[in-house]
Amino acid sequence: MTHFARRRAFRIVKADADEMSEHYAKTLSPAKVEPLTRGGRILVEDRHFSLGPFSIWAGKCHSGMKVAFSQPSDVFVLYLPLSNAMEIDIGRSRLTSDPGTALIANMSQFDKLTLHENRGHIGVAFERSAMVSQLSEMLDAPVLHNIELSAALETASVAGSRLATLGHLLWDCFDVESDNRVSAIAADHLFRAAMAMILEAVPHNYSERLKRPASPAMPRNLKRAIEYMVANISQPMTVAEIAREAGTSVRALQTAFQQFKDTTPLSFLRQMRLEGVRRTLADETNELSIAQAARAWGFTHMGRFSAVYHDAFGQSPSETARLRNKRQTAAT
Template identity: 75%
Template sequence: MRYVPHHPVFRILKADADEMSEHYARTLSPAKVEPLGGGQRISVEDRHYSAGPFSIWAGMCHSGMKVTFSQPSDAFVLYLPHSSVMEIDVGRKRLLSTPGTAMVGNMAHFERLTIHENRGHIGIAFDKSAMVGQLSQLLDAPVLGDIGLCATVETDSAIGSRLAALGSLLWDCFDGPGGNRVSTTATTHLFQAAMVMILETLPHNYSARLHKPMSPAMPRNLKRAIEYMVANIAEPMSVADIAREAGTSVRALQTAFQQFKDTTPLNYLRQMRLEGVRKTLCDDANTLSIAQVARAWGFTHMGRFSAVYHDAFGQTPSETLKLHSRRGIGIAPSSSPDANR
């Protein structure tokens, strides 16, 4: 069994703004860093651990600084502050992260962080691919759009207290005494539990679909349409073909899919094909190449297939195959340095 590394990977004391900007560009996302106040030096202390698509850190920004991102970061972040204030500019909104208030956000939407003097927090980051993959599992369907997640929650509330407790537990798993090591498998499950808790309890643009009540029984023509799609999943088909085999009109079929599946017939077909590819790539018994798997599920244009697969799951087909292979043989994800966020 592999264990998570137990050594900090980031510490900067009294760096200038250019050094901090270079550090962010190298480890997180291109950004311009400026000190707050009249000083030119920035003092940051941080202990930071990475485990595959997840990372966790805790530290203190003694002098304060402003971080303006020039490119989006493909990660979601949970901040659990214990001192001072951080302001997050998201479009026209400005969110405050203060002690007693947890904050979760899609960093792709962050424009600027203003970190005030003596700011301290635990931070947890989830790669976009991990969050998209977790949401697709909860929905039992590919996630084809951006996840609009940016919310605050009081840590004395039921939801906030659970998130804070889970964050503290994760931190203890990484930053405890050297003899009390915790396996990568255990910490991965804890990170996944945090993602599920965030997605199920905090508001975002997929919340309604997650909490949508069970639909009434599907009409017979819709069942026939889906059965035809499944039976001929690799064959080219149009909406007219599907409607004809289901014994209904194109308009009636489109209405049924919109009412009961919240999508169009062809989008539903594509979702089934994408899920089929992903499950096959994650199957230990699979011996086919990515192109062969894609063709077996009805994709004929490899470039277009790779693009829609990445949009659906936040990772390329080869990344899915690689990540599953590494997990399947029990190899822990490698660690990589990262910056205080």
């Protein structure tokens, strides 16, 4: 079972830039922090919580500061404004958040954050692997490309208002005495509801596919093919073998996968294997090494496996395992 991590309260009064840089490295991503004015001091209050692949924080930057990222984390971040303004620089683009505008983007693309005097917000972070998993579930198909999602969302809009309400509810679930917190299971469901709302409300490269009407029931040969893949997930197999076991032709099988799963049979098989390895490595009860887990899910070439795993989830297998170990340590 997932447990709440210990609360990390962070309060700085007239801090130097090194203290804030250390805070960012511990909670979000390595970064260089500087005051807005040369030689100025930084005054910040912050509280930060984490739960599995999610984290949430709230705070206020009284003095204003600039944050330049050196190795930004591959997480999607939602900023819900409480006061004043903030800008995110992404390449040549700039997203601006004021008290009426929320921001959502992938932190791995951030170049710089600029927080103006008395900027306050609630921040919610979702690991890329969690967002990919949520989108895959909504599509009922593998997510084989990066999710391109970065936008400003007016909090007065219907979608923005709902998302802001959910974000504040999430914060209220954490920022209370431990006896009054909801269970980790309930909080996990709220985080996943927030991801679903973001994916439905904010335009991205999979938006059109999400709007498509639900597919009719899968044909029997496609179901048999998937059942055969699952039953023999660790064994090498070809499209011809899968088609034979499903009682259909290779061409008909490929057409069925394209029509109902929007991919090819072998791409679907690879995604199932990758997600299986990720679940195994993230499982707190897992005792298999990375190589053993990969072989158990049908990968035999470790170098190629690591590359496709990183492409699929934005992190290496060892990073997934390290995050699991961090959660175990935090829960003890």
